[in-house]
Each structure stands twice: as structure tokens, then as C-alpha cells.
Amino acid sequence: MRPTTALITCLLLLSSFPSLLPAIDAPPPPANVVVQTNIMVAMRDGVELATDIYLPAKDGQPIAEKLPVILTRTPYNKDGAKKHGEYFAQHGYVFVAQDTRGRYKSKGTWHWMTDDGRDGADCAKWIGRQSWSNGKIGMMGTSYVGGTQHALAMEHAPELATVIPVDAVSNMGYQSMRNAGAFELRFWNWIMLNAGKGSNQAADPATGAMLKEMADNRLHYLLNLPLRRGTTPLKFAPEYENWLVEAMRHGANDSFWEQNNIIDHSDRYQDIPVYLVGGWYDSWAGNTTNNFLTLSKRLKSDVYLIMGPWIHGQQGKSTHGQVDFGPEAAIPDELAWRLEWFDHWLWGKENSVGHTAPFASKVRIFTMGAGDGHKTEAGLLHHGGRWHDEAAWPPARAKATRFLLGPNGKLREEPKGKFTLLDLFFGGKAAPGTPQGFTSFTFDPRSPVPTIGGNISSGDGIMLQGAWDQRGGQHIWNWTLPLPLSARNDILVFQTEPLTTDTEVTGEISVKLWASSTAPDTDFTAKLIDVYPASKDWPGGFDLNITDGIVRARFRDSLKEEKLMKPGEAYPITIKLYPTSNVFKKGHRIRLDISSSNFPRFDVNPNTGEPLAEHRRVETAVNTVLHDADHPSAVVLPIVP
Numbered sequence: 339m340r341p342t343t344a345l346i347t348c349l350l351l352l353s354s355f356p357s358l359l360p361a362i363d364a365p366p367p368p369a370n371v372v373v374q375t376n377i378m379v380a381m382r383d384g385v386e387l388a389t390d391i392y393l394p395a396k397d398g399q400p401i402a403e404k405l406p407v408i409l410t411r412t413p414y415n416k417d418g419a420k421k422h423g424e425y426f427a428q429h430g431y432v433f434v435a436q437d438t439r440g441r442y443k444s445k446g447t448w449h450w451m452t453d454d455g456r457d458g459a460d461c462a463k464w465i466g467r468q469s470w471s472n473g474k475i476g477m478m479g480t481s482y483v484g485g486t487q488h489a490l491a492m493e494h495a496p497e498l499a500t501v502i503p504v505d506a507v508s509n510m511g512y513q514s515m516r517n518a519g520a521f522e523l524r525f526w527n528w529i530m531l532n533a534g535k536g537s538n539q540a541a542d543p544a545t546g547a548m549l550k551e552m553a554d555n556r557l558h559y560l561l562n563l564p565l566r567r568g569t570t571p572l573k574f575a576p577e578y579e580n581w582l583v584e585a586m587r588h589g590a591n592d593s594f595w596e597q598n599n600i601i602d603h604s605d606r607y608q609d610i611p612v613y614l615v616g617g618w619y620d621s622w623a624g625n626t627t628n629n630f631l632t633l634s635k636r637l638k639s640d641v642y643l644i645m646g647p648w649i650h651g652q653q654g655k656s657t658h659g660q661v662d663f664g665p666e667a668a669i670p671d672e673l674a675w676r677l678e679w680f681d682h683w684l685w686g687k688e689n690s691v692g693h694t695a696p697f698a699s700k701v702r703i704f705t706m707g708a709g710d711g712h713k714t715e716a717g718l719l720h721h722g723g724r725w726h727d728e729a730a731w732p733p734a735r736a737k738a739t740r741f742l743l744g745p746n747g748k749l750r751e752e753p754k755g756k757f758t759l760l761d762l763f764f765g766g767k768a769a770p771g772t773p774q775g776f777t778s779f780t781f782d783p784r785s786p787v788p789t790i791g792g793n794i795s796s797g798d799g800i801m802l803q804g805a806w807d808q809r810g811g812q813h814i815w816n817w818t819l820p821l822p823l824s825a826r827n828d829i830l831v832f833q834t835e836p837l838t839t840d841t842e843v844t845g846e847i848s849v850k851l852w853a854s855s856t857a858p859d860t861d862f863t864a865k866l867i868d869v870y871p872a873s874k875d876w877p878g879g880f881d882l883n884i885t886d887g888i889v890r891a892r893f894r895d896s897l898k899e900e901k902l903m904k905p906g907e908a909y910p911i912t913i914k915l916y917p918t919s920n921v922f923k924k925g926h927r928i929r930l931d932i933s934s935s936n937f938p939r940f941d942v943n944p945n946t947g948e949p950l951a952e953h954r955r956v957e958t959a960v961n962t963v964l965h966d967a968d969h970p971s972a973v974v975l976p977i978v979p
Contacts, residue, residue, distance in 0.1 A: 367392070367420075371427040372400050376443060379436070381460045388443035389461070390416050392423030392433040393470060404472040406499075406684035407432045407465050410479045411458055411486040413441040413448070415536060422478075425673050431680070432470050436461055438486065440577065442536045450581050451485055451507060451597045458490030462497040473497055476680045480504040480651040481622075481795060488598045488629075492606040500683040502676055504615040505650050505795070508598040509625045511591030511897065514793075518897065518914065519589045519890030520861060520940040521951070523560070524621065526582060527938075528796040530556045533578040545574055557815065560800060560938060564951040586941065586951040589890065591897040600629050604636045611640045611683050617648030618706065618885070619658055619804040621795040623916045627846070630731055634700070643731055644696055645919070646704045647723055649803040650795035659791050659804030661882065662718040666725060667704055669696070699727035705844060706884075707868065707921035713875035721805070721882065723921075732845035732917075736976035740850075741834070741928065743963065743971040745773035749832040749930055752972065775966025779828050779933070781860060783942045783956040786935035787829060788817035791883050792865075793916050800938050808867060808881040808931075816937070822881060823931070830963060833869060833929035837922055844919040845976030847885060849930065851911045852969035855891065857959035858902040858947035861934045863888045864913045866973070868920060869927035881929070887915040888940050892947075902947050908964055930973050934961050 367373050372395040378386035393400040408426045410419055412435065419435035426433040439457055440448030466473050475497045477487040484506025491501055507514075515522055534540050534549030552559070552571040559570060565583055572579040588594045600607060612633055616626030623645070630643040646653060647663040656667035669675055675696060682691040691697040702725060709722025740752040744763040753762065791806030802813065808824070810817035817823075824831050849864040864887050870880035892900040894911045903909060922928050935942050944956040965971045 385446035454489040511595030519893035533575040661805035701728040781934035786937035842978040852964040857945035867929040
């Protein structure tokens, strides 16, 4: 469904309308903090990176003491670190904020992450030589800024003592950027937005205005993918265009995605305390839990994990999307818990780390779904939830339980012992006209399934983040009518009967399909949904998205090598969903939606088998999910007794 030109124009104006407030000079720093701005620090190749230093002071002068340092390296303008810099300087740290290469006031050419390991090591070495440094560095920051921490940790800089990567960039060839071969279009959006602000080219007013105009009209460009070099204004920011074109064409998990590949190169990670922070609705959630699994096995130092019900970078909030998870879901002071961690590892203080929440155990998770489902005063679904500590991730008591897909959209737990699908779905006796052991649907790339919430960041103006009723409306630009997604013929809906008891699902989730297609290549998507029954507050019920995933069929056997399908042949296909922790309450249903698109969360497969992001054609495909005795398709849920 394509939006009208008027609707696109309206939405883009709303999403990018400039502030009408006059510019206001920033207030001076507190009297006990001295700030040195725009210090140009030379890297090993001579490129200089702009750096700000926040120093504890007395009587307007930096104190004469060697102190531990908190470092943040950002592509989003170091000037935005003022609040953090002043806070940590007031608590006995030197705080250093640096623009990454080619961004804002730093020199050089921007590349996605690949310079940040070396540049970070050079910055750390420079810090270690300064008179105000005791040689110990802790790092903090979110998203790309979290990725710069992983990059430096993989360089083994001796000055680096600990990191707190929040929702951090890593394992880009596995998930969250190339997701089992599909491309997450939030990074297309990231380039469209950031090429025109903070780039070298944006320093020229005319070029910057042209790039901004492109960003303001990005929904039009989104509907005309794939991007080709030299065909849009992005060509005037060539490093951004080059990276985006290559990233969208490069589906295999190989050396192109090597930077921050912790799963395959954990031996490169420095043995330091690591505090991994993530959210069930964050775009990097799967990599956060995978990094914990990987690093906790290899490092001798402490590795901690906390996972909340949060969207990207929003640990201080308890409402995300259309859902309220209760006040306990939020971490109220975004800096105090980081300070506690740094005080322990950089100052050696005995405090809550290892003793009380949120550091009482190595794993702390928020299990969603303890609420009663009423509509709050803000018009949100009260889904609720609770925190608890675990000895490991995934919890050892969670049991992998197969729920089999069946005819007529049935989803049932696989019984123990010998059985047939006939026994499971028809009580052992098939009536005349029993549905066949497969379900087919038509996938038309020209009308992809619209994205409604999920594990998203950098979706500004094109996607909504977090937990949403899977129903259209004016808030969904490519599904404006108030129709549930379940009404679409290109979505296969499999759901349980209403549950007779509360059912907790906590851990890693996968969907094991047997599937075929009339096309040589296509996608298969899966989405796990908590189906609320109709109520006074929600007369139409509430279809709450919990987690989702995708696989590009040419990567069904390996993320490193492509292999096209033979039309009509059935293949085993595994879809890895993002991890979660949720209680499906009594009376609810567990639902699994299977389709072949989720746009614009993922780029749309044209079904032609052409090289990735180089196609000129699209083809309609008939895709089939098998669910007979020889091809038992299932979702594997980690059920906590």
C-alpha cells in the first residue's frame, strides 16, 4: 500500500519541522568544573579529532590530582555530552568527550565503525599521558557510542579498565544490521539523516541544505529502492553513499562485518569488567544477550547483563509505544547507576556492585506481562511486569518447548511420547475435507506487510519503536486504515486456544519452518504476539507484538554463503527471533504470524534471485509453510515452569 503524496508531505513536515525558538547560549559549567573545549588530538595517521575535557576544579582551577577518566566517543556531536561531563567531574572523574573521525569538529573521513578501534586506542594512549590522568579509563555511551566501546575493547588498550556498552553496535553480520541476510532499513534512515548533519559536506550551507531536503523527502526515496550510486543527492556525501550501497548489497557475514564481531572474535576482547545493558524492544537486543553468553564464557573478569522492557536508549522510561510496563520498569537516575559501577571498578569502592540491585547478580531481567491490561489515563495498555535476578542467561529452568503449526491456524504444544499430527490436531481421526498439511500465501513485494513497532532504533519518521497493537491507523504511514494486520491474506496466523494458566516465556526464541516458494529467493518472517482478549477498555482486544525475526532464504543454510532455492522444493528454515521475557496470562493466546515481509523494518525481497540491492525487477511469489508429519514446522519457546 503506497501512501498518498499529501500524506507523505504532511508526515515529513511534522517529523522535521525546525524549532521556532531563538538560540540560547548554554549556561556556564558549575564553579567546581573546568571545561577545555575543542582540543585537537592527533591519531597515528595525523588526523586530528576534536575533544572536550571536563575537569574537577576548586576555586576555578583544575585540582592537581591524577584521576580516573570517563571517555565517550560519539558521531552525534560531543557538545551533547555536557550534562554527563559536568556530572562525572563533580563526582571526582575527568570526563573526556570526542567527536569520532569525520564527524562534527573532527577531521578525516567518516567510515562506519572501522576506524574506531584504532582511533579509540590512540585517544586512550593520549589520555594516559596527561597530567590529570591516573591511567585508568572507563567508557560509557549508547548505540554507536556503545559500539566505540566494543571497538576499543577489541584493541586491548592498556588504559581501558571497564566499559558500559548500552544498546551497543556489534555482530552486524548476524543480526540488527544484516539480519540473517536481510538489511535493517533503520540504517538506510540513519544515513539519510546523518549525511546532512555533522558530516564534512554539511559544513557547506548549500550542500547541507540539499542533503537536508533529501532527508525531508526520504519516504519518497524509501519507495524507490534499491539505491544506486550517483542517482540521489547522497552522491554529494560520497563516504555515506558508498557505505550504504555496500552495506545493502553485502548480505554475507564475512570480513565486511568484522568490526565488533564479538561472537566470532571474542579472543580479541580485552579481559575487563563489562556491564551489558539492553532492552527487549531494543534494536540490538539479540546481540546484547549473545555478547553476554560469549564474553561471560571467555573473560575472567566480571560480565553483567541487565535487560528491561525498553526501547533504544530509554532505560529511564517505563512506557514504550502503546504500553505501560509499570513504574518499576524505569531506572530513574540514568547516571547514578553508571557512577556506582565506575566507583567500584575505577576507585575500588565497596558498594552495591555484586551485592544489591541492580548489581545483586550477574543477570537481571524484567519479565513483562504481570499487569491487568486496563487502559491507563494516558490511553496505554497496562501490561506491567517485574524484575528478578538470575544466575545465568538463558535461565537454566527455562525448558525449550516446541509449539507445532497446524491447519486452520492452530498452534499447539508438542505432546510428549509418540504421536502424529493427526492425533494432535484432529484427535486421531481426520474428517472428510481435512485441510492439507501446508498453507500457502501470495507475497507481492509491491505491497509488503507494514511494520508496526518492534526492535527498532533510528526509525525517526519511518517507523515506530516498541510495543504496539498490531492494528493500522494514521500513525502507520503505509497502513493508515484501522485494520489489524491479521486481516491481510499474506500473513499466516497460528495461535493457541486461550491459555488455561499463566505461561512465562523467557530466553532465546527460534522458529523452525519447513517452507517452499515458487521463487528462487524470498524472505520468511515471524512475529510472536501476546493476544489480549476483548475487554471493556479494549473491545477489539489488543494484539501485542513481543518479538520478531526474518531470514533471507538464500542464507538459510549459512550466513556466509548464498544458495538460491529450487522453486517448489521444501527446505528447513530457521528464523531467529530477538530474545524476550514475557508472561502470557491466562485467557490470552500465544500467536505466531508468518509472512515474507516487514517493511520498512527490513528491505523487501524482490523474489527474483538477483544480486542483493541490485535488482530492477520484482516478482510475485507463492510461498508455502508445511506442517505435516514429515515437515513439522514449529516455534521453540523457552517456557519457565
